[in-house]
Amino acid sequence: MVDVHHRFATVGGRQVFYRESGAPDAPVVVLLHGFPTSSFMFRNLIPELADRYRVIAPDFLGFGYSDAPSVEEFDYTFDALAESVAGLLAQLGVTRYAIYVQDYGAPVGWRLALRDPQALTAIITQNGNGYDAGFVTDGWVPVWNYQREQTPETETALRQFLTLEATRAQYLTGVPDESVISPDTWHHDYALLSRPGNDRIQLKLFLDYATNPKIYPALHDYLRASGVPVLAVWGDKDPFFGPDGARAFAEDAADAEIHLRDGGHFLLESDLAAVTELIRDFLSRRM
Template structure:
């Protein structure tokens, strides 16, 4: 599902693309997150990627939910829309396939804005990632049980409240709706796939760093 916010006077030559996978490590909450308001000269395309938000969530037997596969779908959609040059805003999971888009066609991305889109080994917090690292090494009932903690209602709730000085303004309906989408039949298996496939991201970091350094030098 693509939410496109248009301005009648906007130039079709410059568009803003929000590659929005989710707010944190695994949630299909794309439609719930605050999104930047479009400037008068921008078209904003906010994507609910397959298996996230209100897009379809096909079972793992029908769709292999890897970051490369999500990148392929996004690239196909941009081609259908005729978008070949854009500003990219990415957040968390969205950063993984957003950066793959940039690596495939660096000239298409005029500006990049990243929020919680780690691209450094130092960004992995062991308190969370040690269970995921164990799942990368070996997929057993024990390691799967560890990463499944990221699919629980309490984990979802914490994504909205962690760091909040005052929790009272936060509508409980946000994480309840979020978890309801996460709990669609079979979606737990779909969400386990990107957690496993996340292991493909760190090897890309050096390439990303070189790309950023090149862009900074040639601005």
């Protein structure tokens, strides 16, 4: 058994919450969460890794227990989220680390890699997209429509992603046995999404998501030049990021290890044991 610590740090004048476990001098693994969740998604994975690694899982600003300043007070972009995470890691004295990225965690992680190409020791991507091939069109149409034109109609369509039903669907779609998914997951996320003003934060990030595919070519160059080890472990029925997104990493990452699992967007909730085994084996050989 290992202790998981729940901590806050002041980064750029904002309070950033993070979960941390493992020996301070162990190799570091940074876990970067997706939408609409937080480091809460890693609550079960952290203890599975912390016997060998120092594991750090921050909440992005606007998510979880980190500060959520209004959109008038803070410019919510993926650049800004990455800057906040980089500031936290610098404060913690972390200069070399592996990343586990999922959903929104992917564009944050890619920015960290591109700003400091020598920092990353390994990449684990679990439904964390880095290729145009990964987008499942049906799931992204409301986002793309809103990015093209911000109207009452496109905003109303996009706000459906902020409902309890949509949050529940993110957890259950594609899962072979829905009974293994705790309702605590979507109710926890929805409670935080429902805080006053958080809807505008999420709309701002949906808008800024348009910047993420633009950095994919730089990411691909980085993967080829750096030779950083990559493990792509993917829920193959994710309604937003399809299995072609996992396979695509093999185009640029040397000896990329690709594993498609029977599951959905939040694979850790339904397939934790198998994913943990893949991660531990991968890191032991290639980090």
